[in-house]
Amino acid sequence: MFEAEDIREWRGHDVVDVDRRKIGTLEAIYVDTATDQPSFATVTVGMPTRRRLIFVPLTGATVGPGYLKVAYDRALAKDAPAIDVDGELLAEDEPAVFAHYDLPYQTGAGGERRLGRR
Template structure:
C-alpha cells in the first residue's frame, strides 16, 4: 500500500478484487496505533452486506479505486468482527491467517503495537 496516501482519502473508494470484480466500498480505515500506518480497510459488501476487513498491504490504490489482490469470495469469507472498535491482536492474527499472509512479524509484537485504531467512514 502506498504509505503517502492519507487514509481518510480511502473512505468511499470502490474496492475491487484481483479479477476486477467489485467487492464493495471502503467504509472505515484501521491504523496501527504504534505507527499510525493504515493497516486494514473495512469494505461494505453488498447493499445490505457486512463490512469485510481487507489488508491494505499488499493492496493498491489505482485509478481512484482500491485494488485488493485476493478473490472476492475470500474477502467476503473473512472473519466478521464488526466495525466501530479496535481490532484485538487475536482478531488481527486471524485476519492475517485468513488471507495467507505472513504473521511471524505480527505475532512477535506486543498487544500495544498490535492494537489498531480506526478512522470512521462518512455517515449518511
C-alpha cells in the same frame, strides 16, 4: 499505495480485487500499531438490509481512478472475519483476521494490540 492520512479522500470508493471485481466500498483504514503504516482496510459488503465490514490486507494495494485495488481475490475477502457496520474489532479477534489471509500475527512488544483504526 496511499497514505493513511488520505483516507478521507478514498472513503466510499470501490475496493476491487486483483481481477478488478468489486468487493465492496472502502470504510476505514487500520494501521499496524508497531509501524503506523496502513495494514488493513474495512470494506462494506452485503445487501442494504444486512451490511457488514470485512477486513482486507493492504499489502500490495494500489489506487486507480476511483478505486482501491487489493492483492486478494474477492471470494477470499468476502469470507474474511467481519464486524457490524457500527462495530469494533475486538483485541481477541485480531489473530483471526491475520490467519484468514495466512499472515503472521504477533502482538506488540508490550502485548498491545496490533491494529488501530485511523
